[in-house]
Amino acid sequence: MSDIAVLLLSSNVGRAHRRRLGLVAAALRERDAVVTESDLVDVTADPRENVFAHFTPDVIDRVVAAEIDLIDEVDPDVVVGDFRPTAALSARIRKKPFVSVINAVQSRTFDPTRVLMPSAEGFRQRIGAGLSNRLFRAQKRHIAQQFRAATDKYGLTRFATLDDVLAGDLSLLADVPDFVPLTGPPPHSQFVGPLVWQPDAVVDWLAERDHDRPLFYATTGHSGDPRIVNLIIDAFAGRSGADVIISVDDVVDPSDRELPSHVRVTNMVPGGTVLAQASGVVHAGGSGTMYQVMTHEVPAIVLPGTVDQRINATLVEARGLGLAMEVSDIDGEAIWAGFRQLSRTTWRNDALRSYGRLARSYDGPALAANAILDFVRSESLDRLDPSL
Numbered sequence: 001m002s003d004i005a006v007l008l009l010s011s012n013v014g015r016a017h018r019r020r021l022g023l024v025a026a027a028l029r030e031r032d033a034v035v036t037e038s039d040l041v042d043v044t045a046d047p048r049e050n051v052f053a054h055f056t057p058d059v060i061d062r063v064v065a066a067e068i069d070l071i072d073e074v075d076p077d078v079v080v081g082d083f084r085p086t087a088a089l090s091a092r093i094r095k096k097p098f099v100s101v102i103n104a105v106q107s108r109t110f111d112p113t114r115v116l117m118p119s120a121e122g123f124r125q126r127i128g129a130g131l132s133n134r135l136f137r138a139q140k141r142h143i144a145q146q147f148r149a150a151t152d153k154y155g156l157t158r159f160a161t162l163d164d165v166l167a168g169d170l171s172l173l174a175d176v177p178d179f180v181p182l183t184g185p186p187p188h189s190q191f192v193g194p195l196v197w198q199p200d201a202v203v204d205w206l207a208e209r210d211h212d213r214p215l216f217y218a219t220t221g222h223s224g225d226p227r228i229v230n231l232i233i234d235a236f237a238g239r240s241g242a243d244v245i246i247s248v249d250d251v252v253d254p255s256d257r258e259l260p261s262h263v264r265v266t267n268m269v270p271g272g273t274v275l276a277q278a279s280g281v282v283h284a285g286g287s288g289t290m291y292q293v294m295t296h297e298v299p300a301i302v303l304p305g306t307v308d309q310r311i312n313a314t315l316v317e318a319r320g321l322g323l324a325m326e327v328s329d330i331d332g333e334a335i336w337a338g339f340r341q342l343s344r345t346t347w348r349n350d351a352l353r354s355y356g357r358l359a360r361s362y363d364g365p366a367l368a369a370n371a372i373l374d375f376v377r378s379e380s381l382d383r384l385d386p387s388l
Contacts, residue, residue: 004376005034007076009067009090011083012040020174020195020288021082021101027369036074040066052162055085057149064090064150071096078376085165089147093154097379099372100168101195103287104180105311107173108163111183112307115314137161170375172368174287176358179294179315190371193362194291198270205264206273209243214279216339217298219247219271224284225305225327229257229265232282234332235339236263245274272296280339285309285316294321297356299342301335303327320351 008025010018021037028035040063067090071079081087082101091098104110140162147165151158159165171189209215218232229246236244237260244263259265271289275281275296283289285304290312293300300322302313313324323338342348 003032003034004078004373005074005076006036006372006376007071007074007079008035008037009040009070009079009081009084009087010038011081012063012086018082019197021080023195023197023365024080024101024368024372027365028372031369031373033369033373036076038067038070040070052085052143052146055146057146060086060089060147060150061153064093068093078372078379080372081168083166085147086150088165088168089150089154089156089159091168092156097170097376098168099170099172099375100166101172101174101368102166103308104173104175104177104182104186104191105308106166107171107182107186107189108167109182109184109186110180112311114181114183115311115318169379170371172371174364174368176291176294176355176362178358179319179355190367192367192371193364194288194295194359195364195368196272196288196292196295198272198292199268201268201270203245203266203269203273205245206277211277214242215274215277216242216244216280216282217247217271217274217278218244218282219269219284219289220249221284221286221289222249224249224286225303227327228282228284228303231303231327231330231332231335233257233259233263235335236260237332239336242279245269247271247274280342282335285312287312290316291359294352294355295359297352299339299348299352301325301338301342303330319355320348321355322348 006028008021010021025035025037063086067086071090071094076096078097078099079087079091080099080101088098088100141160143162144159144165147159169188171186173189173191174195175191176193177191216236218228220226220228229248232244232246236242240260240262242262246263246265247269248265248267271292275293275298278298281293281298282301282303283293285302286309300316302316302322302324304310304313304324316322317324323342325334325338
């Protein structure tokens with residue numbers, strides 16, 4: 001039995017981050033933790049943009065004040081945040097242990113130049129990679145400066161870099177370690193595997209369709225480029241021998257364009273249900289969708305929009321799981337050609353099976369819940385008076 005009180009501060013940027021913390025909440029309740037889920041969604045930012053630009057000193061001060069009030073009301077044993085840049089600050093102000101759920105690409109020991117510039121072998125290439133790495137770290141330091149007024153106000157040590165903003169006393173990495181390359185194990189961190197949320201919606205059409213026809217799936221996610229929809233329609237408009245389902249969030253209006261009878265555009269389908277039948281998928285490179293696709297061993301074309309998505313797209317291609325393309329550089333025929341290339345490359349099957357098994361070997365919500373509770377128990381033991 002556990003009477004540990006946990007306050008979950010979900011992301012105020014990005015629907016996927018908010019919902020994946022709900023998976024952890026369910027696992028914590030199964031372990032008899034007393035869970036409070038915050039509904040503080042108080043920063044409006046387009047996840048396709050630089051979300052940190054929205055965290056001005058005034059916004060930070062307002063959000064931290066609201067979080068402190070909630071912490072005082074709940075009085076938790078631990079605060080857990082998922083891509084909520086103010087959470088570490090609020091927890092420190094109230095001297096509460098803080099657990100942060102992040103992606104491995106947001107950890108201290110991830111070097112994006114190793115992924116985006118892997119062939120830096122010549123002198124000029126090495127110099128370019130070194131400059132890019134220094135620029136990346138300088139950008140992290142610049143973002144941390146936005147939080148200095150708040151740390152000074154509460155008498156706390158200033159955040160030196162974005163790593164300090166996002167990391168916790170314990171950081172849970174929602175990734176498969178063999179997929180994301182790190183320069184070393186991040187301090188006070190633990191891999192828990194993918195945290196993949198999907199809606200409970202029922203798609204009757206999937207059960208009724210002719211299962212002898214191939215099915216292709218595309219999803220924009222919450223932060224994908226709206227142009228993905230038109231690219232997929234263009235790719236399959238004249239190819240009626242396959243069924244196509246396109247899942248959109250609120251980035252496009254499904255009624256914007258007349259559709260061929262074999263192409264459907266709908267809001268928020270359960271990706272796992274569709275992927276169980278899919279021959280190929282197009283997605284934007286969000287972590288949740290990427291791991292959902294990996295779990296079902298479906299070859300992918302990734303059309304990234306953000307930096308993190310571009311890193312994921314590059315890794316998908318490097319690991320033999322699909323192709324990375326740029327939305328602005330392609331048309332519908334390039335999408336079709338990409339699927340034909342993937343279908344002819346049989347060596348990819350081994351990579352798909354290998355990473356599929358690896359992704360399925362993690363129960364992310366259970367591992368995250370266990371790590372949080374173990375962390376709280378260890379913190380309690382550390383605080384015991386040694387004379388007792």
